[in-house]
Amino acid sequence: MNALPAEYLGILLLLIFGALFGVLTLFVGRFFRLSRPYPEKLIAYESGNEPTEAPRMRISVKFYLVAILFVIFDVEAIYLYPWAISYDRLGLFALIEMLLFVVLIFAGYVYAWKKGVLQWEK
16 A cells, blocks of 8 residues: 655645644634523524514525526626637637627527516516
8 A cells, every 4th residue: 555645744734733623613612602592682683674574485586597697697707707818819719619608698698588587576
């Protein structure tokens, strides 16, 4: 059986120290933190206000669809930035690939728009 190279010893010690520090911090914190629960402290609140709905209220699917669309377009922006930085070195092929990518994302946007996902209704 081969032993680990000496270069990995520092990484192993760092992982062990990190795990021990995390566990020790949680263990010590359990004994020193204040824990005085009372009814007012245990109720849920919304931004400092009294709750307006039941805690198990139903959330519209449109909320999740808008959130997913936001993530998709955010990822698109993440892919556009490095491409724009190195555009002069990538050439025509990369330009065509990025135009295809943008067209596909735009087609998804138009599809979501036509389906009414972006219409926020009560």
